Amino acid sequence: MRVAGSSDGLKPPARKQQNGPIVVFLGPTLSLAEAERTLPGAVFLQPVSQGDIILAAHAFRPRAMILVDGQFEDRPPVRHKEIMWAMAQGIVVFGAGSMGAIRAAELHPFGMLGVGLIYRWYRRWPLAPDDAVAIQSAPAELGFLPLTDAMVDLQITFSRLMRDGLISSGERLRLTRIAQSMNFRDRSLKAILQEAGFPDEISKKLRGRKISQKKLDALEVLQKAPSLINTDWCPKNPIWIPTNTFMRDLESGGIDLSLLKY
Numbered sequence: 001m002r003v004a005g006s007s008d009g010l011k012p013p014a015r016k017q018q019n020g021p022i023v024v025f026l027g028p029t030l031s032l033a034e035a036e037r038t039l040p041g042a043v044f045l046q047p048v049s050q051g052d053i054i055l056a057a058h059a060f061r062p063r064a065m066i067l068v069d070g071q072f073e074d075r076p077p078v079r080h081k082e083i084m085w086a087m088a089q090g091i092v093v094f095g096a097g098s099m100g101a102i103r104a105a106e107l108h109p110f111g112m113l114g115v116g117l118i119y120r121w122y123r124r125w126p127l128a129p130d131d132a133v134a135i136q137s138a139p140a141e142l143g144f145l146p147l148t149d150a151m152v153d154l155q156i157t158f159s160r161l162m163r164d165g166l167i168s169s170g171e172r173l174r175l176t177r178i179a180q181s182m183n184f185r186d187r188s189l190k191a192i193l194q195e196a197g198f199p200d201e202i203s204k205k206l207r208g209r210k211i212s213q214k215k216l217d218a219l220e221v222l223q224k225a226p227s228l229i230n231t232d233w234c235p236k237n238p239i240w241i242p243t244n245t246f247m248r249d250l251e252s253g254g255i256d257l258s259l260l261k262y
Contacts, residue, residue: 020063022225023056027069027144028137029097030218039222042066046140048099049075051255053082057091058259064092064229068218069144070099072134076253080107081246087111088240089262092229095119096221097214098133098150110238115224116217118152133214134184148188150214154179157189157211166206171196 025048026035032044043060045052047069056062065086070078083103087093087110095104096115104114105122114123122128132152138145155176162172178192189210193203242260250257 020061022064022066022229023060023062024066024222025052025056025068025070025100026218027098028135028146029068029214030222032143035218035222038219039226042222047071047144048078050077050079050082051250051253053078053086054250054255054259057086057089057262062091064094064225066094066096066221066225067100067103068095068097068221070103072099076249078103079246079249081240081243083107083112084110084238084240085260087238094221094225094228097218100221101133101217102130113228115221117213118217121152131184135187136185148185149210151179151184151187153210153212153214154187154189154192156213157209160211161206161209164209166209 022039022042024035024039024042024044025046026032026044027047035044036042043056043062045056048067049071053065056065067078067083077099080103083093084107092113093111094113094115095101095107096119098118101114101116101119102122104112104119105126106112108114108123114120118133129151132155133150135146135150136148138147158167158172158175161167162169167175175192175196178195179187182191189207190203193206198206247257
């Protein structure tokens with residue numbers, strides 16, 4: 001449904017900011033210190049939620065945005081329409097690691113660029129659960145310190161432990177089932193191994209082999225994005241058509257609708 005009074009899709013001329021910064025929405029997936037070392041000069045913001053892309057576009061006039069982490073409990077998650085709005089303004093948008101990987105897989109046909117194994121996993125399995133990348137983290141004041149482990153990281157860890165001969169295929173299956181039965185707020189490798197009955201000494205050894213694919217994917221997108229922004233791989237600006245629902249959601253979130261006129 002189009003906004004009342006609008007007759008056409010909103011597609012302003014491309015206004016890509018060639019010299020603008022890269023804006024990165026980041027939280028528990030990767031520490032700020034490591035991210036800044038990997039992509040110096042970028043603007044790092046808290047995990048993205050509804051309205052944040054529009055506000056960041058006006059505040060920084062970026063040439064690109066990278067979505068890694070996103071909010072989805074205390075604040076509404078970032079909307080697909082908002083990402084498409086940014087791309088329609090000539091901003092190249094990447095996604096990887098966590099919420100960014102999900103949105104990139106969903107919006108790949110419209111020009112959002114995904115990087116990393118998790119993104120490819122969501123592309124291959126469109127109905128994969130969103131909570132596979134969800135974790136519980138400390139608040140912003142504590143740097144979004146991760147407090148639990150993502151299901152996707154646990155699955156990759158279990159597979160690696162089995163290939164390295166540290167657990168059997170049956171143990172891998174049991175650990176996976178225990179992890180799947182847990183809420184993402186409680187899901188951690190330590191808790192899973194404890195419930196499975198592994199002795200503390202062995203548990204400690206296995207935890208030392210944990211793999212964080214989310215972190216690896218976040219590092220990959222930070223490393224690759226600058227070289228991909230101005231290549232032919234980047235799509236042309238998509239058509240963006242506002243809807244009544246989207247506009248009402250922005251208004252209820254306190255976003256000035258005049259900001260959509262970028």
